Amino acid sequence: MGTFVDGFAGAWTRAAADLTGDFVVARGEAIAYTLAVVVDDAAMGVTDVVRGDDILPATPAQVVLYRRLGLPEPQFYHVPLVVGKDGARLAKRHGDTRISTYRAAGITASQILTVLARSCGWLKMNETVSTLAELIPLFTWETVPSTPFIWDDALL
DSSP: OEEEEETTTEEEEEOHHHHHOSOOSEETTEEOHHHHHHHHHHHHTOOEEEEEGGGGGGHHHHHHHHHHHTOOOOEEEEEOOEEOTTSSBOOGGGOOOOHHHHHHTTOOHHHHHHHHHHHTTSSOTTOOOSSHHHHGGGOOGGGSOSSOEEOOGGGO
């Protein structure tokens, strides 16, 4: 059973096979993703994993591997995705939404951080930040929305 408590999504109890079917742990000489991510995170001493909620269904299989391998299990936090105006996860169909593309177009790191911090409820509309360090004292899970954030370049 892949039973765990996600720090954002709450309690999850699922048989890994019910969600993913059999999962490959290796193909020939190549180690498959599920096994690789578990071993890699444990080797690096990862204690907290924050990722999109689209990956939440894959987590029970990872939890099973952590436990079977006797590895320390990180705390998971699966948050809603940033999506386009059409409600779909950002992809090429939305144009080039890579940070590097915005930076090349003259958008500052401060502008991007400010939009993202506002989307999490850490800043009011008239407030801005310049660095990630400024966000540390503002961080709280309580204000992160439980629904996807719709990215709009007009927010920049």
